[in-house]
Amino acid sequence: MPCTRHVKRIHILLPLVLALLLTACSRSARSEKHERQVFAMDTIMLLTAYGENAQAGLSAAEATILSLEAALDPEREDSELYALNHAEGASVSVSDATLQILETGLTVWERSGGALDFTLYPAVRAWGFGGDGEYRVPDDSELSALLALRGMEHIALDGHAVSLAAGQELSFGAAAKGYTAQAAVNAMRDAGVEAAILTLGGNVQTLGTKPDGSPWVVAVQDPFDTGSYLGTLSLDGGTAAVTSGNYQRYFEADGQIWHHILDPETGYPVRSGLCSVTVVCPDGTTADSLSTALFVLGEEDALAYRDRFGGFELVLVTEDRRVIVTGGLSFSEHGDFTYVYVD
Ligand code: ADP
Numbered sequence: 001m002p003c004t005r006h007v008k009r010i011h012i013l014l015p016l017v018l019a020l021l022l023t024a025c026s027r028s029a030r031s032e033k034h035e036r037q038v039f040a041m042d043t044i045m046l047l048t049a050y051g052e053n054a055q056a057g058l059s060a061a062e063a064t065i066l067s068l069e070a071a072l073d074p075e076r077e078d079s080e081l082y083a084l085n086h087a088e089g090a091s092v093s094v095s096d097a098t099l100q101i102l103e104t105g106l107t108v109w110e111r112s113g114g115a116l117d118f119t120l121y122p123a124v125r126a127w128g129f130g131g132d133g134e135y136r137v138p139d140d141s142e143l144s145a146l147l148a149l150r151g152m153e154h155i156a157l158d159g160h161a162v163s164l165a166a167g168q169e170l171s172f173g174a175a176a177k178g179y180t181a182q183a184a185v186n187a188m189r190d191a192g193v194e195a196a197i198l199t200l201g202g203n204v205q206t207l208g209t210k211p212d213g214s215p216w217v218v219a220v221q222d223p224f225d226t227g228s229y230l231g232t233l234s235l236d237g238g239t240a241a242v243t244s245g246n247y248q249r250y251f252e253a254d255g256q257i258w259h260h261i262l263d264p265e266t267g268y269p270v271r272s273g274l275c276s277v278t279v280v281c282p283d284g285t286t287a288d289s290l291s292t293a294l295f296v297l298g299e300e301d302a303l304a305y306r307d308r309f310g311g312f313e314l315v316l317v318t319e320d321r322r323v324i325v326t327g328g329l330s331f332s333e334h335g336d337f338t339y340v341y342v343d
């Protein structure tokens with residue numbers, strides 16, 4: 001009798017144990033973290049995906065990044081942007097990527113009164129911020145000659161056909177990584193990934209919720225001490241957090257620091273009183289375009305832009321060590337700053 005009872009218990013217990021084991025296995029497959037590092041667009045990119053489709057998702061994201069790098073680099077003679085820049089005013093048929101970046105850029109260009117301007121490329125290149133170029137300080141007359149053709153009002157869109165004024169040249173340095181992060185996350189989603197976070201330099205893009213249910217947490221870098229951070233942001237899935245900062249790309253010459261975000265009026269690195277601008281919103285291209293434009297505009301006009309058009313949140317860091325955080329953000333302080341919270 002005891003023996004029978006024992007056997008019976010095993011019969012009952014075995015399926016139970018198996019079921020528990022299977023649940024644990026599938027839960028751990030669902031939450032397993034996979035990472036990949038990619039170097040593209042002059043940037044170290046860290047891609048993280050969770051779950052059983054993670055490897056396929058990472059490969060899809062990497063392929064997307066590399067193909068966008070090839071299409072959007074104006075220095076590559078086989079790129080789409082090179083073709084557009086050398087069409088001498090003729091119309092060129094462009095991909096969805098170029099069209100979407102141009103459309104978003106045109107909106108931000110118009111709303112910011114020209115603070116974001118893709119046609120600054122000749123000036124960007126003269127400073128050596130265009131890619132492989134050597135850093136140098138151009139003089140006033142060189143810069144004003146290079147700015148003669150500036151202005152996004154000369155860009156004409158007709159479906160996928162785009163034309164520039166003859167002699168104009170564009171670069172998407174201010175928005176390409178935002179678009180790329182967004183496209184890479186979409187590629188992951190299409191490959192069956194439900195949870196991922198991508199960090200492309202100062203561009204972060206999230207997908208879904210973290211398998212353990214906790215929010216995605218990203219650090220906002222301290223512009224005065226780039227090895228440190230001044231706070232953390234908790235992000236929902238499907239959010240971009242993009243930072244433009246004067247510490248991200250710069251060089252020293254003639255006893256001065258020259259950084260990579262240019263004032264469209266002068267062609268010189270802009271002094272707006274800001275050290276960094278972080279924009280949080282669902283769309284990566286918009287976040288990246290805005291981070292550059294609002295850096296140029298400065299604190300007051302950046303906040304006025306948000307009041308007027310909305311749809312995004314901000315962390316602004318000023319030269320006098322204030323950190324301004326807007327209403328809809330979940331932010332934790334870390335460091336010796338004056339933190340100011342606005343609606
Ligand atoms: P990062 O390249 O570090 O992501 P941003 O998104 O702020 O930083 O873009 C800055 C880049 O955009 C510069 O390196 C340059 O190529 C280009 N750029 C600089 N100033 C402007 C501007 N006012 N409008 C549009 N593009 C700009």
Ligand code: MG
Nearest residue numbers: 174288289292
């Ligand atoms: Mg930008």
